[in-house]
Amino acid sequence: MKVGGYLGKILYVNLSRKDAVVKNLDLEAARMFLGGRGLGVWILFNELEPKVNPLSPQNKVIFATTPLNGTEAPSFIKCSVVTKSPLTGTILMTFAGGFFAAELKFAGYDAIVVEGKAERPTYLWIKDGRTTFKNADYLWGMTTSWAQHYVREETDPRAQVACIGPAGERLVKYASIIFGGRAAGRGGAGTVLGSKNLKAIALRGTKEVEVADPEGFKKAVRDLLKVYAESDRLKRFGKRGTPRVAWLVNEIGIIPTRNYQTGVFEAIDTTVNSDYHQKLVVKKNTCYRCPVACGSLTIVREGPYAGAITHRGPEYQTLGAFGPQCGNEYFEAIVAANMLCDEYGLDTISTGNCIAFAMECFERGILTKAETKGLELRFGNHDAMIKMVKEIAYREGLGDLLAEGVRSASEKIGGGSQRFAMQVKGLELAAYDPRGAKAMGIEYAVCPRGGCHERGLVTREVFSSPPPLDRFALEGKGEVAMEVQDEMAVLDSLGFCVFVIHNADVTMANLAGLYTAATGFKTTEQGLWKAGERVWNLERIFNIREGFTSKDDTLPERLLKEPMPEGPSKGHVVELRKLLEDYYKVRGWNAEGIPEKWKLAELGLEDAARKAGILS
Amino acid sequence: MKVGGYLGKILYVNLSRKDAVVKNLDLEAARMFLGGRGLGVWILFNELEPKVNPLSPQNKVIFATTPLNGTEAPSFIKCSVVTKSPLTGTILMTFAGGFFAAELKFAGYDAIVVEGKAERPTYLWIKDGRTTFKNADYLWGMTTSWAQHYVREETDPRAQVACIGPAGERLVKYASIIFGGRAAGRGGAGTVLGSKNLKAIALRGTKEVEVADPEGFKKAVRDLLKVYAESDRLKRFGKRGTPRVAWLVNEIGIIPTRNYQTGVFEAIDTTVNSDYHQKLVVKKNTCYRCPVACGSLTIVREGPYAGAITHRGPEYQTLGAFGPQCGNEYFEAIVAANMLCDEYGLDTISTGNCIAFAMECFERGILTKAETKGLELRFGNHDAMIKMVKEIAYREGLGDLLAEGVRSASEKIGGGSQRFAMQVKGLELAAYDPRGAKAMGIEYAVCPRGGCHERGLVTREVFSSPPPLDRFALEGKGEVAMEVQDEMAVLDSLGFCVFVIHNADVTMANLAGLYTAATGFKTTEQGLWKAGERVWNLERIFNIREGFTSKDDTLPERLLKEPMPEGPSKGHVVELRKLLEDYYKVRGWNAEGIPEKWKLAELGLEDAARKAGILS
DSSP states (O other), X not given: OOOOSOOOEXXXXXXXXXXXXXXXXOHHHHHHHOXXXXXXXXXXXXXXXXXXXXXXTTOOEEEEOOTTXXXXXXXXXXXXXXXXXXXXXXXXXEEEOSSHHHHHHHTTOSEEEEESOOSSOEEEEEEXXXXXXXXXXXXXXXXXXXXXXXXXXXXXXXXXXXXXXXXXXXXXXXXXXXXXXXXXXXXXXXXXXXXXXXXXXXXXXXXXXXXXXXHHHHHHHHHHHHHHHHOHHHHHHHHHOGGGHHHHHHHTTOOOBTTTTBSOOTTHHHXXXXXXXXXXXXXXXXXXXXXXXXXXXXXXXXXXTTTOEESSOOOHHHHHHHTGGGTOOOXXXXXXXXXXXXXXXXXXXXXXXXXXXXXXXXXXXXXXXXXXXXXXXXTTOHHHHHHXXXXXXXXXXXXXXXXXXHHHHXXXXXXXXXXXXXXXXXXXXXXOOGGGSHHHHHHHHHOTTSSOSGGGOOHHHHTSSSOSSOTTOOTTHHHHHHHHHHHHHHHHHHTBOHHHHHHSOOOHHHXXXXXXXXXXXXXXXXXXXXXXXXXXHHHHHHHHHTTOOGGGSOOOHHHHHSOOOSGGGTTOOOOHHHHHHHHHHHHTBOTTSOBOHXXXXXXXXXXXXXXXXXXX | OOOOSOXXXXXXXXXXTTEEEEEEOOHHHHHHHOSXXXXXXXXXHHHSOTTOOTTSTTOOEEEEOOTTTTSSSTTBOOEEEEEEOTTTSSEEEEEEOSSHHHHHHHTTOSEEEEESOOSSOEEEEXXXXXXXXXXXGGGTTOOHHHHHHHHXXXXXXXXXXXXXXXXXXXXXXXXXXXXTTEEEOGGGHHHHHHHTTEEEEEEEOOOOOOOSOHHXXXXXXXXXXXXXXXXXXXXXXXXXXXXXXXXXXXXXXXXXXXXXXXXXXXXXXXXXXXXXXHHHEEEEEOOTTOSSOOEEEEEOOSSTTTTOEESSOOOHHHHHHHTGGGTOOOHHHHHHHHHHHHHHTBOHHHHHHHHHHHXXXXXXXXXXXXXXXXXXXXXXXXXXXXXXXXXXXTTOTHHHHHTTOHHHHHHHHOTTGGGGOOXXXXXXXXXXXXXXXXHXXXXXXXXXXXXXXXXXXXXXHHTSSSOSSOTTOOTTHHHHHHHHHHHHHHHHHHTBOHHHHHHSOOOHHHHHHHHHHHHOOOXXXXXXXXXXXXXXXXXHXXXXXXXXXXXXXXXXXXXXXXXXXXXXXXXXXXOHHHHHHHHHHHHTBXXXXXXXXXXXXXXXXXXXXXXXXXXX
């Protein structure tokens, strides 16, 4: 059986030298790390010198596809972006749905590795195997939708474009990359592109992605679509998207509110009013070959934010960041903040979290009107919230401080504000309070890219009905955390949508069948699980090499020491030490959180461990 | 010799019936009225019942091309939009450059006549002779750039799209139609589309426009390009665009400032600082086959309006409206106002003029803070100016009043404010004060679409160096007004750009040569002049049929009675009666401004005159 799915080619673009070189994909590595996230991490680990400054030309940004992107299989839509994060100093894997990953395959490559730094603002135009370095002086300063428009005008109106906005140009530490209406948001991948003077990448291609076993693949696709068809939950999800999560998490008292001061938002029914919101949703948007179409094109037609638009949401995390976190119940302001973040190229989660932090500082008198230039930066003041989004993007006034992230900002602001800088390893936390969902506490503490909810979302504590796990219990949480983390690593490395897996009974067997038929590499469920574990451990090794230790696997003081003050999670904190002990053990890591020798051998990561100084 | 240039087909789209019917172009009429403006006016005059409500389904909107649109001849870029204006009740001819007119030809039609009213929001998708009525529910409420984006996404990424914004949907009386980055701004053509529930028209075609005499045409094109090549002025103009006009008119004291209270703007050097502005201009934008590329893609990179963008300017008229007229010297605010007008689909001239009027009312105490909801609506307050643009588009608060136009608003506001409602026939005046350029006084007073500067811009009083005419003199102004009006009617009816004719020595002979070679209708310079005069007179006849008389050929009291208070035009008013007497005579009109019988005969307009009750 021949190899399919993979194209076997990686494009290396060096911006300093202005050259583009094609290298062969290492198929053995591809087999071990699948693609996407795993492949990107593997390349970065091998090619990046340890301890490079993330904003130096030595850092690299990898756009990686999977063998299933661009095929007929539904919902394989993710493009992985892998780099070293300027916000955390850790490995960064960030993702965007849409059409970019498929188009990258059509253009002829499994991945692009961006190296060096362009002398002047530049964008890349990659068409069917040909790379052109284009002048982007005129695009510099442009918001993302116009930048995409002008890049398309100059290249091909059907080009898929990834680009940064003014925030990335100004090296705001959590600048995103915008892909059409979608974002690779977290951790500052856009910042790294900004540091390289790379405004955009435009793609267009006509190559077809062949699979190794067309008949087997067709059957595997049919099997998957059957799962979709049988899932009423998926249909409901497609209609409503992620915002429904807000009720669920509010109901159990873990919706982070006013910078995590509580887990219940009193105005949740105003903020997330289904009937009302559905009136603002005018169309469903989809990603490449996804029948679910969960993106909700949302427009505001009246009031102070009339004219605001968001193409996919706002998703729950954005809603959480600019709703409860900022004490804001006005949905239209969330749409407006979402739009501005997309136009400026800002991560919505970090931006909302930074503003919520500043609001708490202001209410406590740590920040004064002198520092906010007269702005009443109180919870619930959505006008001030919207102004701050712009100030962050352009690094104006207080925004310049917040643009460094909440950890750095709290260090500079002082006054005890570090205590409520809600971040781990520098990455601002998302919209689940782990005091009422203990496994989530593990996630935030150990996620390789910092305090992230998504690389191992603990659905089983919260979203199933009823959840099979007691969310307050500590026992067995290490195991479930590992399981979901490894599952996510597989999904990311195959490019499959997390929302589908959460809403339909897609199994690892479905994915193994598709991977096997596409590539010709016979792979079992167990093989995929092992690949996911391998990816997660390589990310751990990357961070160890960068100097991270188990001391960095921690949580903000508030979550460890301040019991949840009210609601269905009242009285709880995260008992992190106990949780981590269990987790490390389940992972096959020692008490310092370093993978044991036998685990490294089991995963075939001994070489990597040697490079990181873990093995001699 | 065969007929070329014209395609011979007009598409009639009836939105009420949801049908699209092709009718033959009347070639004899085409020969008499050329195309574009002339053709559109002729169709509207013949097909529209007198006295229809402009916002009723009985009104029609005609998008008309010319035999030179879509050919190889440079700078024939205008699309004419002809309808009955909801702002003035007169005939309305309004124009946009760009690519729409050429694409309409490629799609197979000389013109589209839009009739009736759609039951639900609709857009038209016209591709190579096939018309589809598409649901626009989801586009309703969308700003113009996103509406164009989504229409392209649903039709063809290369489609040319004309659309309205929220202002047109809300029937703001001076809503524009946006064509890519260009606008058919004046008089409310967008309002009429809004009243018909027509959000957009998308075009795509592959037809080639044949000319009657290919060899002769090539030669005529070469001749024209030679004129371009020999004009240093045109090259300078291409680089700088229209904003330079601001200095010229300020220097002679006719730049309308603070709602025409004076003709000198003290801060002109800040507002229009060439060196500074050039830094914000990042790219030159062009129209279909125009080597001049006068459009200046302008972006604001910092300050309160960071992120603002305008794709062609701002042009001088926009600069005048939101700069001196509003007492605003901050250029970036002008760019922001320009962007918002384009996104909301508002005419920049009327919008700026209405805001300037409200500012004068506020400063005089006629409008109070109660009416502005606390807004300090003073000259120079650009923050308030920007807020008012949005309030007008969405008809919020005072904006609802101003959305009716300055004439109607002043009638409702009262308090003597009619005295400084700077409009003629309901159309807000542009940025030339006729007290220091007397022929311009004629223009404003007699222009068929109301107080407009453009349908006969008096270059010879102001822009030539030195001007051949004394701008304060009254003698001979009727003749020059008529000459420039007729010239403009020809340019509009051939689709040729006015900016080129003002900056290069393109002659009527050049145009006659092109028209003859394209169509095969042998036409002399004199023939074109006569056609221009015919168009102008037919527009006059249209308005007479609607009930307009010489009493409507007037100017705001301020221009007639308040001498210019300062500067190089100090002490002057417009001596309108004397100017009009001369003008009517030169035109061959009687003392009531009605074309004489012999003039009607000379122009072949006797039938039209009979329909209008001028001849029995």
